[in-house]
Amino acid sequence: MKVLCFGVGQAGGNVLDALLRYEQRTNADYVVDAVAYNTASTDLRGLDLVPEENRILFGADEVSGHGVGADNELAAELAERDSQQLLRGTDGSPTSTADAFLIFAGLGGGTGSGAAPVLAKHLQRIYEQPIYGVGILPAADEGALYSRNAARSLKTFVDVTDHVFAFDNGAWAHTGEDVAAAHDSMNEELVRRLGILFASGEVSESGTVGESVVDSSEIINTLRGGGISTIGYAASELPESDDDGGFSIKGLLGGGSSSVDELDSINRITTQTRKAVLGRLTLPCDVDSASRGLVVVSGPPEWLNRKAIERSRTWVEEQTASMEVRGGDYPLPESDHVGVLVLLGDVSRSDRVAEVRSTAVEAERDRRDREANDAGADSEDDSEAVVDDRLDT
Template sequence: MRLALIGVGQAGGKVTDAFLEYADRTDSDVVVDALAVNTAKADLLGLQRVPVGNRLLIGTDRVKGHGVGADNELGAEIAQADSEEVLDAVADIPTHEVDAFMLVAGLGGGTGSGVAPYLAKELGRRYEEPVYGLGLLPAKDEGGIYVLNAARSFTTFVREVDNLVVYDNETMSGAGDSLASGFARANEQLARRFGVLLAAGETDGRAVPEQVVDASEIINTLACGGVSSFGYAASPVERKRGFFGGKKAADASDATPRILSTVRQATLGRLSLPCEITSAERALVVVAGPPELLSRQGVEKARNWLEEATGTMEVRGGDFPVPDADEVAAAVVLSGVSDVPRVKELQGIAIETQQSMRELSDRSETKLADLLSVTDGDLEPLF
């Protein structure tokens, strides 16, 4: 599947950078073109892979390149005022080569959460290709304002895209990670997980899949709309050196149980958005690895298990041969999930935060009035 990738805000830009780095490293052409959109000049300057000409600074009349300060209402206003600049850049993308657009945004900040939903709306109005969102939820310890932003943006974003794939920083971050390393690792994980899925149908002829998962399979899986979660797991492959130093083929005797075990781990392990898997409307599984370890029987058993585990009959699946790969990996998409406790938790925290902010504002106005009141005589203001 080939994408036009648009990273919005700081997190969206960095994830887009990670996608491009993964595509270069794996010699993949799944990203046709990529843009980065931001209200903060410094964030755009920090990108490594997005071409300089594709880094779009918007809102300069309002915020002078300094960002919106986590104010997603201001971000949305800037999106409405400056969207034509972004859409003009999108018009330069060879959309005849694109299967879908994907907008990537952190939903906790002001730019990503405010700008991405509006851009999704405009792209959907102007193009026939599907418009997907990849939304990053903030961890609970990132602060109430970011959770409030995410809850409000989530409600809007999911309405404007054909499907919103969600990555939850709360569950996916490592306990021992620093802030910088945690985000960097998360971005790399995202790129690797999606890379397996997107590249599955883009074969170069060196190793042809037995069951191809092409763009139409992915589009049909996501066509139910709503929210999707993503699972990934990998099993290392042990190889022995050949007589002349080359790698021998991996032992294929356990190919089927290895595939089934890896798919189960991808589905029941850490999903990008924790959910009840039986609430999924559709599902998709891709198994990637050395061709000798991708047994047709294993892939079919894994797909049948996913049908039983989710309770949906719309489960698509296939393989992605990667010669000389050192692992067997499984990518699982659960599309249209509806039983998502994390979203309800997010909404609850957001409502509490919103109420606290209103109460604080009311108290501040009262305190200021008390501070400025004069008890002994009248004091005239200047104007």
């Protein structure tokens, strides 16, 4: 699936840069162009692979390139005011070749949190393609202000995009580890999943033996209807090829020229599917609250056993209680792994989102109490309005 990518704010730009690096490293080609936006000029300068001419500073009249701190309302205002300038980011991009647009942002900070939904809204007015957000949730120990920003921004982001891929910094930082120090490794985990998903939708049927390769319409259909999604991934290293006379059950039984044992391949694929879903998801959630799913099995074509892929798909269907789980393969002739990626779309219950939401409500209540105290009046309690009411958490 070809994607046109936008990174907004520091996290947005960093993750976009990491995706470009991953694309380069894997010799893939699914990013048609990459544009980064910020109110802080130093953050734009720190980027590596986003082309210089595609780094756009906005709000400079008001904040002179110094950023907005954690003030996401100011960022939204500046983005709205400079919306024409934001849209000029696609000048010169081959927009019609993109199957989808992707906007990356950290939802707890200022610039990305406030401006990413504004950018989505304006792109939505102009382009036909689906617009997906990649929203990064702050870890709980990053403070109540970040949670408050994230709860608000997530709600708006879900409303103005066709789907939001969520990534939870809280779930991916190891205990005791500083979240900022873990950004690079978290970005790697996120872009590997996104990279595999987009690259899988790019394989053409011709020239591969994959019998049911995933195509971009299957990804788009899995995300149709909107909401928040989560992605799981697990991989198993393959034994060295035993073409030189090594041990193979199939060989012993006189089976064909390939040294791949069918039972081994079925076991590996079904086990990795369970690990992908029951292991760490980009956003921890109740798996049975997902509305749709997509299972992508990657690896050398001789390992992509159809029966196993179908079995894995059915297993995910059972886990999610959804009748809409798609499955397909992604042949990688040179790979030494079998990997399984599971995309769960429109999840409605996530403890982490609930936690962000309740911290946000508390922070909002405190803020209003303080304001009312200062003014000597009773506070009006509509603090729940800050949070996402789409999820029944």
